[in-house]
Amino acid sequence: MRAGGNSNFEFLIVSMKTDSGIEGHSLGFAGRGANMAGAIAASALKPFFEGKDPLFREQLWQDFRTYDRWWNHVPIYSYGPFDICLWDIAGKLCGLPLYKLLGAYRDKIPVYASSFVLDTPDDYARQALEAKTQKWHAYKLHPLGRVDFDLAAYRACREAVGPDFKLMADPVAAYSYEDALRVGRELERLNYYWFEEPLPDTNFHGLRKLAAALDIPICGTEVLPGSHYSTAQCISESVVDIVRTDVSWKGGVTPVMKTAHLAESFGVHCEVHTAIYHALEIVNLHCCAAISNCEFLELLYPISDMNFGMKRAIDIDASGYAHPPEAPGIGVEWDWDFIENCTMKVL
Amino acid sequence: MRAGGNSNFEFLIVSMKTDSGIEGHSLGFAGRGANMAGAIAASALKPFFEGKDPLFREQLWQDFRTYDRWWNHVPIYSYGPFDICLWDIAGKLCGLPLYKLLGAYRDKIPVYASSFVLDTPDDYARQALEAKTQKWHAYKLHPLGRVDFDLAAYRACREAVGPDFKLMADPVAAYSYEDALRVGRELERLNYYWFEEPLPDTNFHGLRKLAAALDIPICGTEVLPGSHYSTAQCISESVVDIVRTDVSWKGGVTPVMKTAHLAESFGVHCEVHTAIYHALEIVNLHCCAAISNCEFLELLYPISDMNFGMKRAIDIDASGYAHPPEAPGIGVEWDWDFIENCTMKVL
Incomplete structure (x- = not known):
């Protein structure tokens, strides 16, 4: 080690x-x-x-x-x-490559670009347009976490990409319940695809109320301790609409697959959360390829700082799909x- | 085919x-x-x-x-x-043998003997004692489904094996709610280990009331349509305490593992149900060896009629443990x- x-x-x-x-x-x-x-x-x-x-x-x-x-x-x-x-x-x-060892569901996954925190609403809008232009499948903002700034950024992105491109909002647990409800309604008007961690993952009471009140899906559980064990309660008590997992914060491939199976049993989406470093994202990618109830691979954008330690970058095609390596195991070329x-x- | x-x-x-x-x-x-x-x-x-x-x-x-x-x-x-x-x-x-392909949890499983329907309470008692004598780990009755007969059989078995040997009751959906509650209380007094399908698997209302009223675990879902999708609701709404799955009625290894993962997420036991024919029990056995939240392999007793089609019987040792084959795949020698x-x- x-x-x-x-x-x-x-x-x-x-x-x-x-x-x-x-x-x-x-x-x-x-x-x-x-x-x-x-x-x-x-x-x-x-x-x-x-x-x-x-x-x-x-x-x-x-x-x-x-x-x-x-x-x-x-x-x-x-x-x-x-x-x-x-x-x-x-x-x-x-x-066998990991995704086939797990029992493959598909061999390519739509990628979305997930922003860092940027300086101005226009910076987000520019990135959203970049993601769309290079045919990636969606763009997710991590805005500052201040309601006025964030709303301006959400609006600027929608304006930049037109009415249909998929956009998601992830303020990283920044809002009060009241602000989250107000922001959520505006995200609905702006046709956002999901609203991620508006409150801390452990605010079960607030998240449940919010998920019941809003049409836009509430996405969460990525930093919730307890892996699939606590996610089970969040699903069965409708704390969130979409759950999160990844091979880093949840403890590897084993719990990621269990979380996906748990969520699938309830007809709930299990969206795989970025593991930041691309050598870990490749493991996420294998899992995504073996899971039916996950729509995207999330990659932090821009991606250039994250692919260290590997001789070959993640294979993303011109249509914005990531392809898991076909070499045996996780297939990272160190x-x-x-x-x-x-x-x-x-x- | x-x-x-x-x-x-x-x-x-x-x-x-x-x-x-x-x-x-x-x-x-x-x-x-x-x-x-x-x-x-x-x-x-x-x-x-x-x-x-x-x-x-x-x-x-x-x-x-x-x-x-x-x-x-x-x-x-x-x-x-x-x-x-x-x-x-x-x-x-x-x-790789199936259980290692799945990610092994152990390499041997305690077996319990599961009766056919027999003629008299004493017939059950004799079998229970046989199971104990040959060091199997428990005995489960499938009694007639008539309360008086069944209670006599439950008592006879407990008397035959002494106070501690594990006994389970499976009347195959035969009772009314009221009878099931009365029988369940007697099974508690007789130190039975679980009470299986006292009501039909689809009587969610009755099963939920029964599971709340009784200390003895209620075990069910084995014939519930919908595989892990319906089992999810039974777990989250406490319809039963222990869920059932098997590679035959639930649709193979894939849904068995998902059901086990679902149940494990909730801290619920997922007991693998007999698939009757031993060539299928061997597949159940591999699954049991890869699942942490399953205690036993169930085998219908006596076992001699069920091992047709195979050159080598299920490997059950003198301590009543079944060992999955180590040959690649399911390891059945046809x-x-x-x-x-x-x-x-x-x-």
Whole structure:
């Protein structure tokens, strides 16, 4: 395992090697710093996985919950890279790309562009138009979180792209209930496609009221602790209309597929949330290709800063579809020279 | 595909062959007769699957729902053998037994003996004791469905096996709500482990009241149409405490795993229901080995009539654990001579 720090983003690389010599690798999110994330992973996760059979993915998931319960000090994003390594190993052992190992639903996914926080409403409008021009399938704003500014940005985007291009709003838990209701009504008038995390994911009371009051779908659960276990309650009590999952914050491929299966059982969409770094987005992409109830792959825009560590970028075609790699496992072609150069510590 | 009729039970054999020569096979339940089941499968399912990519299991599951929606004439048990063939092919392609392809949770499962309908309370008691003596992990009665007889049988079994051996009651939807409540209280006094389908699976109102009133877990959903989609509502509205699924009546490995994931998300047990024929029980067994929230493999007792068509019986050890085969795919060693001899029609 390595903690890397010379990229714009700190990161981990988690590697596993089996007795028979198969290697699985995953990038890992570094939270507030690679040293911190690496220390957690090295002290709590590495010793847990050493010597275990990598094909017992479900046993490892369940046992780790018990193992970590007493001290309960592991953030959920720490488990994901380890689970991804297990799936990478399984895919390589089987000679199948991850999405086919999972049971493919399709081989390409519509991509949407997901903004950073920008300076002016016009900056968002310009990006929305760019996304449309390059044939991506939708554009999502992360506005400032101040109602007046945000409404101006929502309106500017709609004006820029015309009445039909799909737009989504994600103010990242910034509003009060009252403001969220007012903004939601305006988003309905502007023909927005969904309204994401208007309130904190843990404000179950407010989100439930909002989901009942508004026609525009309320999308949430991406930072809710408890993976599919808490998402189950959010679905059954109609806290949100669309749920979120991803291979980083929810703990890997195993819980992402369970969340999708849970949501599908209720006829609910499970939209896969950006894992930020493209080496993780590729794992999301495999999951999207195996899930029927997910419409898009989300990519932060512009994408150029996020594809470090890989020799080959995510394959996005001229029609705005992302194609999962066909190589066995997760199919990331690692740029080991870059990774070596970034390595701060081997753990 | 073949419809077989010279065994005690009529059955189908569904076979698929890929371009590259890999063959997948599954036994199929024959409902009220192999000719009927075969005619359904040959007219509605075979043409749907021909020429499709067997690794696109999720796409096939979803597309078949749409394909069959207009006429809606396919009983759900028809899809299962086809889905099982897809998983058998994937396992053989990967060189992995099904339970490891799914992500193993364990490699052996406690078995319980599940009775046929017997003549007297003492007959049940004798069988319960047999199950205990041969170290199986529980015994489940399917009594007549008449309250007085059934209570006598429940008591006789408890007396025969002592206070602690696990016993379950399954009257197969025979009682009124009032009788079910009375019987349930007696089962609690007799330390029964669960109370299965006391009312029809579709009596949501009665089951919900019963599950709220009784401490003994109410177990159901095994014949509920709609696979994991209807089971989702039963869980979220507390219609039952424990849900049921199996690879035959719910449509294969794909929906069994989704049902288990759904139930696990809610902290609910998903007990895998007998598929009767052992060549299908082996597929159930693989699923049980990949599911954390299932306690037992159910086998109808005595088992001798159910293992036709296979050269090697289910591996049950002296401690009453069933072990999934380690051969690639579902790992059934088919007795093709027997199957040829039974073949009434090739479809």
